[in-house]
Amino acid sequence: MARAITTKRKIGYTVAAWTIGFLIFFPILWTILTSFKTEAQAISYPPVFMFFDWTTENYGVVMERSNYARFLWNSIFIAGGSTLLGVIIAIPAAWSMAFVPSKRTKDILLWMLSTKMLPAVGVLYPIYLIFIELGLLDSVLGLTIIIMLINLPIIVWMLYTYFREIPVDILEAARMDGASLRSEIIYVLTPMAIPGIASTLLLNFILAWNEAFWTLNLTAAKAAPLTAFIASYSSPEGLFYAKLSAASTMAIAPILILGWFSQKQLVRGLTFGAVK
16 A cells, blocks of 8 residues: 555656646747747747748748857857856855854855846946946956856855865874865866866856856957847847847756766765765
């Protein structure tokens, strides 16, 4: 009897998990399907799901109208650069908070996290003026810096959590062997925290890739990433759903592929230290 109940629970959990997963993935699936429809089919009611005349015309129009490669490389440079720079800054900060905490460490961590609750539009105007004065407006460097700064609290928090799970005795043994602070962080701490650092890199790369507010307000043409590429298909002339879906699919495809191939590493990093 107990085994039958356990089996039913497993089946119920499996069905629930697949249902939730499908509901989360459905908007992406619908966007991909719409990208292969004509504009008339894209706005038809009732909507057509699978049985329609498939076409790749929208992708051809998008490629002719926009320089997709330039937007793609801007996204790669901005997301990759902001993530790497953020981790380089966050590792020493997280080390000091995890292994040399002070009375104000928790207050500092909470303060850093509270900055994520600040509405971005509230600081847009002063940052916009600062970027103009520094010549960073519509530049890859400027976007890399601002996106790194807005994601830095998350990076520090994640690394701090991972570092707390590493035994202090190992670091003390390295110091007893004459390791300097630099050697301790680079050659002892970092290799032991590779799963956590890798998941931090992946998660923040995704966050930087999907950032839209700052990319739309601090760029015009030169440094525009794929988020601006998608927004360019909403114009006063109208909203072309099929072409917008094609542009969206081209923008999310690289990050979907990255997430698919790195999902095991991401899960491993997110559960790092969960079981002792």
